[in-house]
Amino acid sequence: MARTTPPRPVDVTVLFPELAPLARTTVRLHPRAGEPTTADSSIGGPLLWPADEPWPTCPEHVGPWHRGLVPADVRLRRRILAEAWARPRAEGTELLTPDERMIVDRATSPARIPQDGPVPMVAVAQLHASDIPGLPCPDGTDLLQVLWCPFDHDPDHLPRTELRWRTADDVTSPLAQPPRPAVIGSDYYLPEPCVLHPEPVTEFPAPHELPEELAERISAWEEQNEEEAEEDDSVVCYQYDLAVAPGNKVGGHAPWSFSDPFPMSCHECGSGVRPLLTVDGVEWDGGSGSWRPLEDAGWTGHHTDGPACATHLNVGRGYCLQVYVCTASYDHPHLQNMQ
C-alpha cells in the first residue's frame, strides 16, 4: 500500500511567490514494519553486500568488551511491549507479567558485554535507485547503502555513519550472514526491518534559511492566522506544515530546528554540501500532524507502537540525523548533522 501525504493546507507560493524558485523535491520513505530482502529498499533490512568485501567495523569501538545492550534482548523487549499494549487489561493490573518485566528490565540496563574485535556496523538503510525517484547516484551506480556504528561518537553524540554506493548487478555473490554486533550502545540505534513506500513531495527552506524580510512577513501572516482562528481551529504554521517534511527522506532541504543554520562545506575541498538522507525516528508528531499519510489516519493505538515510529530509531533523543554529500565529488567524505 502506498503512503500519501495530504495536500498542504495552503499553497504557500500563492501567498509568497518568491518561495517558488526555492522549492525542492524530497522523497519521503515512509518505513513500515515488514520483511525486506536484499533485493528491496529498506530501513533496517538486509544489504545486498558482496561476499568478498569486508563488512565495515568501527575503529573507535574495539573489544574485548563494551558497556551496552544485547541486540537480541532489545528486539525481544520491543516484541513483549507491543504484545502487552495490544492485549486487553483490567484496570489496576500490571502491564507486564513478572517474567516479562525481568526481560524488559534486562534489555534496558546497560551491562559489560564481551565483543570480539571491532564492532561490526549495523545496516541502517538500503536504497535502490529504481525505487527512489531522483536518488542522486554517482555515475554507474544504482544502490546506496548506509551503515552506522551503534554507539555515540564525538563530537555530536551521533552514530558514526558509513555510505556505500554500488551497482546492484555487480553483486553476483552476496554475503549471506553479515556480522552483527554483540553489543550496542543504545536501543535507539537498532532499527527494526522496515519496507519503504517512497513518495516525492515538495519542500521549502526552513524559516531560519529564508531572507530575514521574507521570514518576518511569513511570521506576521502566521500571527494573523492565529488571531483570526476560532478556538478549536488548527492554525497553519509555515515551519511545521509547509516548509520541511518530517521523517525519513532523501534530498530536500535541511530541517533546521533547534539550532540556527551554520554554513556547512566539504572538509576535503570546501565546496557546498547538500542533504542526501535524513534518518528520523518519528514520521510525524503533535506539531507536524498535517504530514501524517492518509493511509495511517485511522491509527488510534499507542503512538510509539504505531506507523509514526515503525523503525524504532530515536536519533539524538527525538531529533534526526541528516547525511550531507559534497556537491563537487562523491569521493569526498560525507558530513552528518543532528537537527
Ligand SMILES: [Zn+2]
Ligand atoms: Zn563506534
Ligand SMILES: [Zn+2]
Ligand atoms: Zn568536496
